[in-house]
Structure formats: structure tokens, C-alpha cells
Amino acid sequence: MNIEDEIFKRAVIDFNKLIPFGFKKEKDYYSISKKILNDTFRIDVFIDFNKRVTGRVFDLAFDCQYTNFRVQSQNGEFVNLIKEEFKKFLEEIKKNCTSTNYFISNQANRISCLIEKEYGDLPQFPWEDLSGSGVFRNPVNNKWYGLIMNIKKDKIAKGEEEVEILNIKLDKEKIKELLTKDGYYRAYHMNKENWITILLDDTLSDKEIIKLVKESHKFTEKSK
Numbered sequence: 001m002n003i004e005d006e007i008f009k010r011a012v013i014d015f016n017k018l019i020p021f022g023f024k025k026e027k028d029y030y031s032i033s034k035k036i037l038n039d040t041f042r043i044d045v046f047i048d049f050n051k052r053v054t055g056r057v058f059d060l061a062f063d064c065q066y067t068n069f070r071v072q073s074q075n076g077e078f079v080n081l082i083k084e085e086f087k088k089f090l091e092e093i094k095k096n097c098t099s100t101n102y103f104i105s106n107q108a109n110r111i112s113c114l115i116e117k118e119y120g121d122l123p124q125f126p127w128e129d130l131s132g133s134g135v136f137r138n139p140v141n142n143k144w145y146g147l148i149m150n151i152k153k154d155k156i157a158k159g160e161e162e163v164e165i166l167n168i169k170l171d172k173e174k175i176k177e178l179l180t181k182d183g184y185y186r187a188y189h190m191n192k193e194n195w196i197t198i199l200l201d202d203t204l205s206d207k208e209i210i211k212l213v214k215e216s217h218k219f220t221e222k223s224k
Contacts, residue, residue, distance in 0.1 A: 001162070002070070003055075003070070003083075003086065003087060003090065004053045004054055004055055005053075007053075007090045007091060007094055008053050008090070008098070009104050010101045010102070010103065010104055011094050011098035011100055011101065012051065012098055012099045012100070012101055013047055013098055014098055014099055015030075017096060018030045018032075018047065018097055021096050021097050023047070023097075028048060028049065029046050029047060030046070030047045031044065031045065031046050031047075032044075034089055035060075036082075036085045036089075037081070037085070039060070040059075040060055040061055041057055041058065041059055041060060041066065042057070042058040043056075043058075043085065043086055043089050044056050044057075045089065045090065045093060053090070053093075055086065055089075055090065057069060057082055057086055066082065068082070069082040069083040069086060102122075102123050102134055103123075103132065103134065103150070104150060104162070104164055105163075105164045105200050105201065106202075107164075107200040107201065107206065108148050108166070108200045110206050111148070111200065111206060111209055112134070114206060114210045114213075118210070118213075118214070119217065121136050121137065121138075123135060123136055124136075124137060130149070130150075132148075132149065132150030133147065133148070134147070134148045135147050136148075137220075138217065138221070140220075144169075144220075145169060145213070145216040145217040145220045146166060146167065146168050146213055146216060147166070147168075148164060148165070148166050148167075148200070149164065149165050149189070150162060150163075151163060151164075151165060151188065155188050156185040156188050157199075163199060163200070163201060164200045165185075165188060165197050165199055165200060166198045166200055166209065167188065167189070167190050167197050167198075168195065168196060168198065168212055168213055168216035169194050169195050169216045169219050170194075170195070170196055170215055171215075172193055172194065174215070175193075175194075175196045178196055179196070182203055182204075183198060183201075183203035183204040184197070184199075185198075198212070
């Protein structure tokens with residue numbers, strides 16, 4: 001994941017905030033520039049109409065793009081200084097021109113919204129070192145009925161990419177049945193007899209997932 005994607009992975013661009021911040025609207029994108037290091041370098045940031053953020057650093061003395069700060073093996077003091085200035089500018093844009101999503105994937109955010117609509121519950125983030133892990137609890141008894149996590153796919157299946165999953169509690173026989181279908185996996189980081197993991201990559205429809213969330217919620221209703 002590059003620097004831009006890492007910084008903006010839980011942020012949603014608000015186009016209405018770009019021009020007041022200083023962006024210029026071009027034909028196919030918005031752009032903004034900032035000179036750094038005594039005007040010897042320039043950072044250019046572009047946001048397209050799909051809300052994708054890209055940036056570059058330009059060496060004004062040599063009239064060329066500077067890319068060493070993106071190379072992992074390059075970690076000298078000057079390279080790190082450029083990288084920090086680049087990240088600092090992106091963080092400033094994020095702070096002033098975006099709203100924050102709870103999660104990274106579109107489906108995870110949609111499911112979160114559906115849960116809020118159904119029960120009025122927002123995700124809680126109890127772990128500092130697992131900032132992308134949101135717990136859904138029944139406020140009556142504090143019982144969990146859902147957990148959205150951000151993990152490497154190889155924790156549950158083949159693949160190295162970053163994915164989001166939903167853990168829910170279901171009847172044991174229902175779990176056995178679902179594990180024969182695409183999109184369902186043995187529970188990650190939970191009791192595998194009582195919980196199941198759903199991959200939030202649109203393999204399953206929101207309607208199917210929220211139906212199962214309601215079944216999970218019923219276990220907390222029994223514990224009132």
C-alpha cells in the first residue's frame with residue numbers, strides 16, 4: 001500500500017471542501033501544490049473524480065520528479081525528511097477535506113450503517129493497537145453480536161491483501177451449513193463452534209449478511 005492509500009484508507013473526500021482549502025479544479029481532477037525546504041522542492045497532490053488521491057514530489061533545482069522517498073531501501077536523513085513533509089501535507093489535506101469512515105471497504109461501512117439503522121448501535125473500538133477492529137454490542141447487557149476486523153487475507157484463506165471481515169455468532173448447525181458456501185470461513189480469533197467469519201468483499205449481498213447479523217443479535221436478546 002502506498003503512502004497516499006495508507007493515509008486516506010478510512011477517509012472520504014468531500015469535494016465541497018477542496019476549493020476553500022486551496023485546490024484548483026482542472027478538467028478531470030483537483031490539484032494543489034506546496035513548496036517545501038526553502039522552496040527547493042514542491043509537493044503536488046491530485047484528487048480525481050473517483051476520490052483517489054495521488055501525489056508527487058518535484059525537485060525544482062533539477063527540474064525533475066523526486067521518487068527516492070518511496071523506495072523502502074532509501075532511509076537516509078534527507079529522504080526521510082522529504083517523506084515526512086509529504087506525509088504531513090497529506091495529513092493536513094485529510095484533516096481539512098475529508099470525513100472519516102469507520103472502516104476501509106465499502107461493504108464494511110454499508111453493513112455498519114445498516115446495523116446502526118436497525119439497532120442504533122455504533123461500532124466501538126476498544127483496542128489501540130487494532131484501530132480497525134470495531135465491536136458491535138447490545139447496550140442492554142454489553143454482549144457482542146458482531147466484530148468487524150481488518151486483517152491479512154492469509155489469516156482465513158489464500159492471499160496477501162488487506163481485507164475486512166465480520167465475525168457473528170450463529171447456531172452450530174447453521175455454521176456447518178454456511179461453511180460449505182463461498183464467502184464464509186471458520187471464525188478468525190473467535191470460538192469456532194459458535195462464531196463464523198464473513199469476508200466483506202461483496203461476495204455476499206448486504207441483505208444476506210444483515211439477515212445473519214439479526215440472528216447473531218438474537219443471542220444477546222436471550223441474555224437480557
